[in-house]
Amino acid sequence: MFFRKRKPSIKNEADRALMEEIYQVRDRMASQRKLMASFREVDEVTKAQLDLQKALFDFLHREARERHVAGEIVAEMAAISIEQNQ
Template sequence: MFIKKKPQLKTQADRELMTTVYHVRDAMARERALLATFREVDELSQARLALQEGLFDFLYREARTRQVSGDLVKEMAAEQLHQANL
C-alpha cells in the first residue's frame, strides 16, 4: 500500500567505484609516462608507482567481486573516452 521506491544504492556505489578506478588508472599511466622520460628513477618515484599499481589492482578486484554490470562499465568507459577527447 505504502510502497516507496528503494534508492539504487548499489548502482550509485558501483558508479563511484568505477570512477575511482578510472582516475587511478589515468594517474598510473601519467606516472609511468613521466618515469619513462627519466634516465634514473629514484626509489620514492618507484614506490609511488608501485602504490598506485597496488591501489588499481585492489579496486579492480573489488569491482570484479561486486560484479559491476557490463553496461555500467561500458557507459563509464564511453564517458571517460569522451572526456579524453575534449
C-alpha cells in the same frame, strides 16, 4: 502492500563511483609511467608511488569484480573516459 515506497537503490551509484575511481587511478598510473619513461634515473620514491598506484588499481579492480558491477555501467564509464581523453 501494493503501494510500498521503493527504497532507492544505491548499488548503481556506488558502482559508478567505484568505476570513476578505477579510471582515475588508471589515468594517474599512466601519467606516472610516462613521466618515469622520460627520466634517465628514477628514484625510489617515484617507483614506490607507481607501485602504490598499481596495488590500488588491482584492489579496486578486484572489488569491482566481487561486486559484480553491471556491464552497462562499465561501458558507460569507459565511454566517458574516452571522451575526456580526446
